[in-house]
Amino acid sequence: MAESRDPALPQWYSEVASALDEKMGLTVSELTPQRVVGRMPVAGNTQPFGLWHGGASCVLAETLASLGALAAVRPGRVAVGVDINATHHRSVKQGMVTGTATALRLGKTVLSYDVALVDDTGERICTARVTCQAVDPRRPNISS
Template identity: 35%
Template sequence: MEGKTIPQRETLDATLGVRYLKLEKEEVVAELEVTPRVHQPFGFLHGGATVALAESVASVGGFLNCPPGHAAFGLEINCNHIRRKSQGTIRAVGRPLHVGRTTQVWEVKVYDEEGKLVAASRCTLAVVPLEPRT
């Protein structure tokens, strides 16, 4: 991960149970167990949980590609939900489409255990300098 770490504290990722498997500038992979905790009222994976997973993967990838003293923040995300899921594990694979000085664009595809596409997402990030905290 080239000297960068992901802060470990009470985050949305921790609440959802996201597990990062691969952290590289060219690819970020994370898994999420589909349990009632991430279901919508009818017993299927909530689209919001899928989008949160996709944005987390894109944001971590963006962070890995930022120069020192900068961070990446989401500007826009879209997600096409292809297949429903009620149990098992989903895996999000994020890859950069564009890594620029001020923006990044990430494609995140979410698969089930059989490699079938569950969702496809694209996330645009802004790369901004961090102000020193006082």
């Protein structure tokens, strides 16, 4: 489990970070139901031509939205991604990619986020929309 190094992050965050988050180098700097901000390095998250991988954009977008949704529904429920749509605008070869997930709708069971990913110059590289569903963590298909 990752440690919550930033005192501004909720304590529970250290209990939900995943192996994929660590492997991809994700760091989260802001985490509320309304807004989540995180970064990932381009290095190590590229496709064979040395460009930031579109799949990395989807991982970053869904992770940030899912964390925001989890913040909105916990305790007692968990949030899982059920839909993602990502439009890739431009490529990145180096530096960091910063994502900001902003809540569009925080319903009781369906939560939607707009996620903007930008490079180090502030240029948008991807726009994503992520929908999450709040579920009971004891359901058989959700591991505890």
